Amino acid sequence: MSIADKSTAKPRKLGLKERYAHLTRGLGWETTYQPMSKVFPFTDYEGIKIHDWDKWQDPFRLTMDSYWKFQAEKERKLYAVIDSFAQNNGHLNITDARYVNAIKLFLTGVSPLEYSAHRGYAHVGRHFVGAGPRIACQMQAIDELRHAQTQIHTISHYNKFFDGLHDARHMHDHVWYLSVPKSFFEDACSAGPFEFLTAISFSFEYVLTSLLFVPFMSGAAYNGDMATVTFGFSAQSDEARHMTLGLEIIKFMLEQDEGNVPIVQRWIDKWFWRGYRLLTIVAMMMDYMLPKRVMSWAEAWEIYFEQGGGALFEDLSRYGIRMPKYHEVASKEKGRLSHEVWATFYNYTQATAFHTWIPEKDELDWLSAKYPETFDQLYRPRFEYWKEQSDQGKRFYNNVLPQLCVTCQIPMIFTEPDDPKTICFRSTLYKGERYHFCSDGCKDIFLYEPEKYIQSWLPVHQIYQGNCGGATVPEVLNWYHMSLGNDNMDYQGSPDETLWNEWTADRHKSAI
């Protein structure tokens, strides 16, 4: 049989891609009643040039019909687990009630971001000319709404027993440290559609997701929180589509026009740094808030960014994209980040919607072992001193409101990249006003778009301006919807602790 015979021998099956192309043909059409530029007004102003939207690769080729089928079954499975968790008092199986504080941080800091993501994707899903990215964004918009909803439903079980979970939505929009995640997402949502996808789909969902979602979900698994683990699995089954959208938008922009390369590089620089600063709460959660720890922040950074991200950026360098600016600063900070942040929250425990504590001795030992070059030298003595003070009835509270970085909105607590004993201050003058930054990364971001960031809603400024309920701590807490003495302050002596001790005492009694 000759080669020519073979190639025409039997008609082959249509591939999945070809079948989908037939199914969806003509869905993205050129408008005629109105010019395309009026129908899609946001596609040009960012400077990204697209010559051929048909070059967009959609590996999932999911129809709406099967999308609903998938999501419906995911929901059925998840809610069966949530119901049985509630019926069996699953909260009694967690390692320790201190763990619930990680959940409080997640519900107030992360779940509202899922909702913001829903809004962001719904918006950009309307504004892409190509049908491929439009459909991907629209499906992701629904996914994100589902994630927000399932997280709220899962965690609502804890709200029956523990403090600080009663008004996450309000807190996200008002509480000082929650302005960090809130402003991060609003920065992305108020950018153009291409920057939004670079920020959220690529930098966040692809590059940094393993450092946000995985630590929370593994933390839940290690600490007996099976309800949270299940919503993690349920969400992760959507993540493949989300991560693929992140990779595809970057490849697509880089291949469509050479002029897109420097724009994409600037966005990657910006959103790497914005995302990394947002992850400081994860660093703290991993090293301090999990009674049973998964791995240290430094280890996670090495595995997920330095190695995983390194491979990605090695591949991206073929396009002329380099590692994000200041990635080396992030690596220099990995041995100190969580300690600087937990110390800050310990200082301001009177204004947090979760409890803080000085780590137990075995926990301090764990930190010493995980951070042999920094913890004993710089941080352990401080925690031990605060413990001593607290034991003598002189628990230290910081009553001075901190200066905030205008870009990331985190208090100016970070130290110089090459000197962990000196606070890093940066500032610039713009239109006669001085603006302050925690880092060169945050300052660069401001300098490129000062008109955007001078509008920042900075919690400390707002308190001083009298916009947050009043000038005293109880007034501000009231405005935050936080209950003084219940939601805030140390775990030791909290209603959470009292309740947990009663339960566990009952358990011991019934065991006898």
Place this chain on the structure above:
Amino acid sequence: MTYQLTIEPLGETIPIREGQTVLDACLRNGIFIPYQCNHGLCSTCKITVLEGEVDLGDASPFALMDFERDDKRALACCARPMSDITIEADVDIDPDALYLPVNDVVGTVVGLVDLTHDIKGVTLEVPGDGLPFQAGQYVNLTVPGLDEPRAFSLANAPSKANFPELHVRRVKDGKGTGWVHHDLKVGDKVPLSGPLGRFYVRKSAANPMIFIAGGSGLSSPKAMIEDLLEEGWSGPITLFHGVRQARDLYFDGLFRELEAKHGNFTYVPVLSESDGTDGWTGETGFVHEAAIRRYDGVFKGNKAYLCGPPLMVEASIRALMKGRLFEHDIYTESFLTKADDNAKRSPLFQAI
């Protein structure tokens, strides 16, 4: 125990061991199925089992739904065969692939020639139908005393299917290449299986073609170019062949002859270690640098075929991408096993 795994819509059949995942078998046989997490959570590698039985393994109930299990879906990264199986996977259909069946044949050595000081040209004779292949593909050659066969590209034009031709560079301490260089004699019988690989000319695209070969990586491009010129291909074809010194060039005369005969074919030999005393007046430096000079750094609109050592292939990919030619238009045959390569790569690229 080994089963047969047939992948639709390609129609290709590959062996799969009991306990081996479908994904692993596919990747190891050069068939790329999209995948991501590789442990049953993300559902990127979903397939349909058309015939036969699989064990679904640890596929997460959220990544592989009940209704999908009823519809014979599986995740390739977790599914293991329980019989011969046929699957449908999300693989790209290539209009230029002939999907020739793999045959096991025995060739008799009829020609042994030193092409250079370290490259041996081996010509075999295979009677009957010979070894039909697509120019660019390779064969696995069974070497006495070695468990794993050795892969060599076919350097003859497909029209000479009865006379497979291999170019074998002597690898220092290499057992397989050592055997070819020192032990193989005219008249020896050699078991071969092939054709294998997905490196072949995309004729349906009709773009101008650039071939970049390094050292004995010339074998595939030689077969591809001879095939194209034989059938009267009229589009521009440029071959860059990078070697160290003039003594490493081979088939130099053949390509100069072809260049003189075919106005659409350009041959550019490149020496990376020309010391100026050898009277060389041609291109020098690395082969990708010569390509950049010849194309003024602009590669858009071409199809590029790269064959040679991994470093040369990577340098060439970077040069081509800088010149605005991307994954869709670049085809590579790197002298490296795929399993070695996957470890430190991200999922950004699939084919290059």
